[in-house]
Amino acid sequence: MALNNLAYLYHQKGSLNIADGFAERALKLAPEDPNILETAASIKISRGEKEVALALLQKAIAIAPANTDLKKSLEEAKSL
Numbered sequence: 001m002a003l004n005n006l007a008y009l010y011h012q013k014g015s016l017n018i019a020d021g022f023a024e025r026a027l028k029l030a031p032e033d034p035n036i037l038e039t040a041a042s043i044k045i046s047r048g049e050k051e052v053a054l055a056l057l058q059k060a061i062a063i064a065p066a067n068t069d070l071k072k073s074l075e076e077a078k079s080l
Contacts, residue, residue, distance in 0.1 A: 001026055004036045011043050019043045034060040038073055045077055053077050 003026035010019035023040040030036050037060035044053035057074040064070060 001030060001033070001036065003029065004033075004039050007039050007043060011039070011046065016043060016047050020047060032063055034064040034067060034070060037063075038070060041073065041077065045080065050077065050080060 003022050007019045007022035007026060010016075010022060020040075020043050023036070023043050026033075026036045027040055037056045041053040041056035041060070044050070044056065054074070054077055057070060057077060061067070061070045061074060
C-alpha cells in the first residue's frame with residue numbers, strides 16, 4: 001500500500017511526525033494488515049511510544065502467527 005510505503009520512507013528520513021501520519025492513515029484503511037502494523041510499530045518505537053508499538057506488534061502476530069519477522073520485531077521492541 002502506498003501510504004505504508006510513504007510512512008516507511010519518511011521514517012527512514014527521520015521525519016517521524018509525517019511518517020506517523022501516513023502510518024495512521026494506512027492503519028485506518030487496512031487495520032488488519034501485518035505489514036502496516038509493523039511499520040506503524042517501528043515508527044511508534046522511534047517516537048518513544050513503546051507500549052503502543054508493542055500492542056501493534058502483538059496484533060500483527062495474532063493475525064500472522066507464522067511470520068517470524070514480526071516475532072523478531074516484537075522481541076527487539078521489548079528489549080528497548
